[in-house]
Each structure stands twice: as C-alpha cells, then as structure tokens.
Amino acid sequence: MKSTYPKNPFVVGRYISDEYFCDRKEETLFLNKQMRNGRNVALISPRRLGKSGLIHHFFNQPDVQSDFNTFFVDIYATNSLQEFVYLLGKEIYSQLKPQSTIWKEKFFQIVSSLRAGFKLDATTGLPGFDIGIGEIQAPHTTLDEIFAYIEESDKPCIIAIDEFQQIGEYAEENVEALLRTKIQQCRQAQFIFAGSKRHLMSNMFLSPAKPFYQSAISMGLEPIPKDVYTDFAVQQFESHKKNLQREVAETIWNNFNGYTWFVQMLMNELFALTDEGTTCTTDMIETAKQNVIITQENSYKDLLARLPQKQKIILQAIAKEGLARNITSAKFIKKYNLNSASSVQAAVKILLKNDILTHDNDAFRIYDYFLAEWIVSNY
Secondary structure, three states, X not given: OOOOOOOOOOOOOOOOXXXXXXXXXXXXXXXXXXXXXXXXXXXXXXXXXXHXXXXXXHXXXXXXXXXXXXXXXXXXXXXXXXXXXXXXHHHHHHHHOOOOOHHHHHHHHHOHHHHHHOXXXXXXXXXXXXXXXXXXXXXXXXXXXXXXXXXXXXXXXXXXXXXXXXXXXXXOOOHHHHHHHHHHHOOOEEEEEEEOOHHHHHHHXXXXXXXXXXXXXXXXXXXXXXHHHHHXXXXXXXXXXXXEOHHHHHHHHHHOOOOHHHHHHHHHHHHHHOOOOOEXXXXXXXXXXXXXXXXXXXXXXXXXXHOOHHHHHHHHHHHHHOOEOOOXXXXXXXXXXXXXXXHHHHHXXXXXXXXXXXXXXXXXXXXXXXXXXHHHHHO
C-alpha cells in the first residue's frame, strides 16, 4: 500500500491523519457527543480557522468510522438548489463506491431520477456517478429521493454541509424551509451545518423568523492555543530530525492571530527552508513570508485588476491600517484621500460580501494576511 506520509508535516488545505492534526480534542469530543445524542450542530467560525479540518478529523475517529456513514459536502461555490442536490448525491455515491453493500445497490433503485445519468465503467462494468449538473432536471424530486435513500441506510449517517449559509443566496425561493422540513423528517442522519459568515449563520439559527431556528446546537471555534500549537510545531520538526526555536512558532501565531491556515502555510515554508540537522530561527521568518507571497502574487494582481477603483483604494487604505476603525470618519477619509462616507460604506459592503475584507469586533481588516502585506509593499 502506498504511504500517505508527507514530506512536509505542516499540511495545508487537506486532512491526512491524526498525526498531522493539531489538538481540537475538546471540539472533537463535543461533536461526538452531540451526534450520538441526536443533536444537529451549527459550527460557526471564520474561514481559515480550521472548521473543515475539524470535521474531517472527527470523521476519521475509529469509533465514528465504525458506527456511522459520514459525508462532507462543501457548497461554497453553489448558487442553486440544483447544484446543492448534485453535490450531495455525488458525495453520497462517492463514499459508497468502494463498498460492496446492499445499501450501495439500493442507491440506483431509490434515486431513480438520476438513473439515466449513470454510466458503466469500461473497466469494472460497475455504474459510476458520471452526470452533469444540467442532468438534474427536477431537483426537488431528486432531493426527496436522496433523503428517502438516507432513511434506508445500513447505519446512522452524519452529513456535514460546509459553508451552509450559501443556501440563503440561492435563486429559488424557500430553500431554507424546504431543507429544514427534509432534515426534520430524517430519522437516520444527524447534520453538521458549518459556516464562516457569522452574521448570516447566527441569523439563520438564532432568529425566530427563520426555518432553522433552534434546530441545532451552536458551536464556535477559537484559535488553537498558542502553547499547544507551539508544542505541536516543535514536535513535528523533531520527528523529522530538525529543530525549531519555540519563539518562531509563537511569533507566527501572533502575526496571524492563530488563524490555522496562515500559520500552517508559513510553518510549511519554514520547514522546507530548514535542512535536516539544523535549527529554524526567527531570522528565517521574513524570507519564508516573502516566498509564500511570491507564490500568490499573480492571483493578487488579478484580484486588484478586477476591482473597481473605489474598492481598490479603500482596500489599500485598510491594508495600511492593518486594523481599520472608524472608516467613515472625516479623519480616515482625509488621511487616505477617499470620497464620501457613503461611497466608503458601499465599497466595504461589497468587499465584505466577497470575503476580501472581514469585520472583527469593531475593526475591518483584509481577510488574507499575505494579501495585506503584499498590498502594503506594493502600493
């Protein structure tokens, strides 16, 4: 069997195994408890803090794998119920494909609206999920069939839907009410609704006027404690015959406020820069940071090229501030030669919607820390 052992233990953008996953022990136990007690969970946290990794880590636990069928659907890029149904059906079938179970065989019997889209694999002779989104002609019907199929599961299911707030943007009306009804009637599955837009997710699950009101236990996600992550980083270096000054990991954690993806990305580069038998020191941080930024530079240029001038100017202003407060004040507008307060508000609203900016407490900042540094360096 081919080993999944990575050359670089600071894995970015995917989950491999417990060995390369830092902490989240309490959060994993919390999810386990809620699922086993029949409670859905609304996992709400900013992007890049590790919520998707946590879900995959939870799914990877031996007792979860033995007791449940688990499915993970990321709907961040979807714009319609049709796309949602497509991804849900594809994920369920993809997880079942390696299995030889009666439940797998029932997929073709129950989800009949997709039957015509299944094609036989030329090598194995088995049917595969080789259909396009456009082949889902009646998403309501297919959704009914998928939930009927889940009810036939050979063991309880856990279905995690990432970026769940996206359903509020769908063109179709009453999607929230439709899904709430289906989920409420589903006896064989528990759900994890993960989302990064906190105000949308909070409104969805905490507002009495919304269909998902009080339908899930709310769970936040905080950065991994600095000392815990530092211990993890030191151990990963040592296990590969390298050394790491604790101050390096602590400095990086501080620079990115503990946001997992950014911390891991920089630690990944520092690990690559450190030869076996040598020590990674704080004077290597700036080199590593610039190396990471260089790899992203073309995408940053493309991003700014697509922005209208007003959005670009306010983005540059916020980048220079780091944490920008009172952005509609006369002082801030004068300092950066901005237009009116109303034009600033309009530009910021769009930048927030597109996840280029984020609003932490009373301050705005650029969501991508590396983008912020690149803008400061180039403008």
